[in-house]
Amino acid sequence: MKDLHYKAKNIMRAEKEHKLGFYQVLQSMQSNLGVFTVFFLLTAGGYSEEEAGELIDNKPFDEVLLHIVDALGDAGFLPEAAKVQIRAQMQKAREQIAAASPSNGESSDQEPTK
Numbered sequence: 001m002k003d004l005h006y007k008a009k010n011i012m013r014a015e016k017e018h019k020l021g022f023y024q025v026l027q028s029m030q031s032n033l034g035v036f037t038v039f040f041l042l043t044a045g046g047y048s049e050e051e052a053g054e055l056i057d058n059k060p061f062d063e064v065l066l067h068i069v070d071a072l073g074d075a076g077f078l079p080e081a082a083k084v085q086i087r088a089q090m091q092k093a094r095e096q097i098a099a100a101s102p103s104n105g106e107s108s109d110q111e112p113t114k
Helices: 008-018 022-028 035-044 049-058 061-074 080-100
Strands: none
Touching: 008 022, 008 035, 022 035, 035 049, 035 061, 049 061, 061 080
């Protein structure tokens, strides 16, 4: 993954293209963390729309999100407490998904029953 650069010109470009405010998206991270939020934050960090789409399509979502969280923290946009909270939310979501999985996260070679 290439570095994210949360600079004024990148943030302004993303705000203009998506008609959303950067801080508005940051505030929504705690309650509405979806693909669009990640896409917006990648473009605000200097990725092109094509690069952001490819990254989201080809890397694990949580890996991309951690890359964003770390870059936002390094740029001074995300306090350490928020980084810790987001990481905890991600871990909780992973555990819930694994617990809900019929195979508990293990792959199965069996055909589904019909």
